[in-house]
Amino acid sequence: MDEFKITFFPEHKSVSVDRGTDLLTAALKTGVHIYNSCGGEGVCGRCKVIVKKGDYITEGSGRVSDAERNEGYVLACRTSPGSDMEVFVPEESRLGDLEILTEEIKAKRLAGLYTPVEEIEEEHYKVTSKIFKHGPLSTKIFLKLPNPTIDDNSGDADRLLREIKKHHKEINTIQMGLSNIKRLPRLLRESNWEVTVTLGNRNRTTEVVLIEPGDRSKENFGVAVDVGTTTIVAYLVDLNSQKVLGSKASYNPQVDFGEDVISRIIFAQHEKGLEKLHHAVIDTINTLIDNLIKEASLTLDDVTAVVSAGNTTMTHLLLKIDPANIRKDPYIPAVNFMPVIRASEAGIKINPRGLLMCLPCIGSYVGGDIIAGVLASGMDKTRDLSLFIDLGTNGEVALGNKEWLMSCSTSAGPCFEGGGLKCGVRAMKGAIQNISIKNNSLEIQTIGNLPPKGICGSGIVDIVSELLKNKIIDRSGKIKDNKICQVRDCDGIKELVLVVAEDSATGKDITIDENDIKNLIHSKGAIYTGIEVLLKESGFEKSDIKHVFIAGGLGTALNIRSAINIGLLPDLPEKSFAFLGNTSVAGAKMCLLSYEATDKADVIANKMTYLDLSTNALFMNNYSAALFLPHTDIELFPSVKKLLS
């Protein structure tokens, strides 16, 4: 078979591939990560690259305009080489740099542009964390065993268990595996009967995970992980002091195989697909842990426990369980309540005998990240009615109080992540995050104050709100002629030019068209209707809601006022809203530090009712009424009515 050399720029990285290999796959092999949301199916049009040299075979796609085609633009996933090639990957087709983003958001917060999330978080978690008694997934205890004598002649292992039970009278069933027993006789005698035992909390039994010579009880560390569809976040936690020693984040490289869970489930059915997805996430977690322990001057052996929270599909992929049935009617995961296993069984590199616990899921589309979120929010602890919203590709919503909990998942679509928009980008440097209209002129604010590249998730909410307020669009999302912003027709669709080509970083106009607005309306409508359905099914009114907890990466950058204006969030006093940041990792950390929290997570998962909206008549009926800005029935949004009048 012919082999062609493909070189990607500006990295100047080359790879040899067979004829027929697409450029997306080729780029991946060189470590160049091209953004795509459909898993290389030629649908999303995000993986545009520019061919600089060489012959190629490409499929025609509506996603590439004639003008672009003339400049050499092709969809990487639909293009394969006919000779050696040189390919340029433009910045808007790349995954951004998460660390920079995080810094940016912090800077914004400091500048007062957003609610100071961290303070709220701290205040909030100070309360919710303290509810749970300290009792980590793995505990180290130092024991001085009495020396054996003729009269006190129980076996080494029996002696150890006896002493553990003496110190922990609450332990009923305690297990110790053969490998520890084998090591024990020498270890006990060499350490002069002074050892540190790591006890693991394993599915309601206690396990002797590890036995070390001498007193090592001070060195016990764990990692809490949020395995998000887009982002993976890890906290290194001192299991004794309960302090977070460091945190790291990385994009989930599974993005290379598809942006949303559905496209990854499909990819998992390909040959070695499940394995590739599994390794992508495991390798990332291992790198994050590795970096965390290096910074803290620890070793892998010091880490004895990992707790992970992720949606149902992410958790399946983490454990290398085939998620196929999650997307087949009637949408059944292989498992919701995962057993605690040895981390090494899942390929996670900590102490070889360390444990991995995954937070339970409650169904195919409401997973451990939401259980973690509800746990972290503490909404199950109070009589107050609370609403929990995780804004992402899947917008998960939970409603309830200490008596009951109900949840649903809405297919919000990718627009809260900057996807599905003509000029959408992730929340990267240069992404438009805010606009304001002053003195009849448009002012654009971008992350990093750099030349604009496109519109990110929180940006589109802000933009549409501002356009609505200034009557540049009407409540159905139609663009009106105005004196502020150029309106033009593009292939029969009206669009607003926000940035002209010469001012943009991409050298092209940045626009927002009626389709983009329609997409946003569909997304916000889905979430809003989800909230409505939960309220109606539970017999409560919007006004009964005392707290709205907003979680997720987008959450922290969201302008609450704008979100209410477009009808994404219910019209409640702004003080009702609280940003909780990454509640997934926060909940995972709680479970890492407290078996009471773990038990609580199980209780939440068992107690929570899951409403499947795809078959819910109420949802169908209410959804279309929500496809208006802010809603067909503006009386539901009195503050917006006042604003627009």
Next chain:
Amino acid sequence: MDEFKITFFPEHKSVSVDRGTDLLTAALKTGVHIYNSCGGEGVCGRCKVIVKKGDYITEGSGRVSDAERNEGYVLACRTSPGSDMEVFVPEESRLGDLEILTEEIKAKRLAGLYTPVEEIEEEHYKVTSKIFKHGPLSTKIFLKLPNPTIDDNSGDADRLLREIKKHHKEINTIQMGLSNIKRLPRLLRESNWEVTVTLGNRNRTTEVVLIEPGDRSKENFGVAVDVGTTTIVAYLVDLNSQKVLGSKASYNPQVDFGEDVISRIIFAQHEKGLEKLHHAVIDTINTLIDNLIKEASLTLDDVTAVVSAGNTTMTHLLLKIDPANIRKDPYIPAVNFMPVIRASEAGIKINPRGLLMCLPCIGSYVGGDIIAGVLASGMDKTRDLSLFIDLGTNGEVALGNKEWLMSCSTSAGPCFEGGGLKCGVRAMKGAIQNISIKNNSLEIQTIGNLPPKGICGSGIVDIVSELLKNKIIDRSGKIKDNKICQVRDCDGIKELVLVVAEDSATGKDITIDENDIKNLIHSKGAIYTGIEVLLKESGFEKSDIKHVFIAGGLGTALNIRSAINIGLLPDLPEKSFAFLGNTSVAGAKMCLLSYEATDKADVIANKMTYLDLSTNALFMNNYSAALFLPHTDIELFPSVKKLLS
């Protein structure tokens, strides 16, 4: 290094070995098993072979007489080649054939020579087995799971566990490993939601061991194993019907590395010693299981559980745990209460996910075989005071009732196994098992009525009793001049010629000398004193004993009357005695079939007091008084007093 070819006869099996390799090791490599009781230390003198051809280097040994040396006899363990060699292994230096022995004993029983053990056993076990509720170590249940729907959307694994709990409300904590979860989605759908689940009783939690498609609940089998120092016995058991489908026995090939537990513990300290000992026992168990399932037309996968009972050292070696500290003051095993593990972890080949449980031990010298025996005897169930004796190289004795249990281990020495005697042999074909003196002449009875080879364990008891009765020896064991049996002096030691060379199978005289009698007196004295100490420590009298249970391979061939005559067993009415056969495998079978029995075994092991006789003053004081036939104080044996008067 030089290599020499050594050929063993009459097998005509050859092996090439380096200079310096001893003949014992060489023979083992060809599969020729030479008897030795000291582990190749040159002490026991049992491994005599005849060099027919070739040069060799040998150490001088008092165990080889000048006459033997002239015939080419050497100790295999102390001899290495100087050239290629031809070596003949005489029958008395070989391990016998266990199957034949078993048949012989059965024949004897039928001939009325012994108490009809099997009937007693059956009658006894009919009672003790029924005490325990049927509840095997692994249970198979057939489940028809409700098909998942949008409304009944719990995960596959969660659905399975839910249905199990519905049928088994008593199950509290249930565990399922990752590998089963991974297989589940496909398995459930391909089997149309009808599956058979194997539930394992694992250290007080329930584990989903196995999931099979369709109804396989009828096919559930287990194996009960007695891992004896000398013999390994395995029963194949239908875990549903509770029937024994077959039984097999084999010598424990660890004998090649030393006959008693001490020499094996020493051997375990050699390079790869532990591994060799472990593999020896595991390979044998695997062969026994293999043969059992072939005869029953089953497959290895049908076997889901193994329960083993063995002494503490045997159990350590089975699990490949270093037993070193068992023989070092203060004699501490690595573990007494072994966890239930996967059989494959110990190298036992059944269903790869099947379980292995070892009966608990209570100390270095009272192990799971005795716990099994006490369980099988049912002595812990009655108010009657019972005595349990396991006759072997270690004579273990237990005393007690439903309120209390006490045990000790006496170093009886090898003479009950035919060891430590000048002309001792194992209970093999041609072994002298009985003598009777009629009309002033000696009549010899051998196993199989073949020309005599030597004296076996039950034979020496019978012979000494008969000699005492006929006043050929006195109560101190001294040989007296008599008209029945030739007395002669050999190196200053008096001996009786039982069989002259021309009548024997070995071509040599078969004799019993005063040292042999002394050895027996020491052995029987140790056991009798053990019984006395237990009685005194518990404040009971001999006459309080209602039942004496005799266990062990020797037990079934023992003549009770002779054993009382020599003072091995207390002078109680013969109806008090019951032979229970192999109580070790019987107890293992009970635990295999009932978790109540397993719990009971734990209770017994926890309840039983262990007396270490090596440091017991009472034992020291009483022991010397027992070194008489039957005892210094003949009033303790009124029936013997009458017989001798």
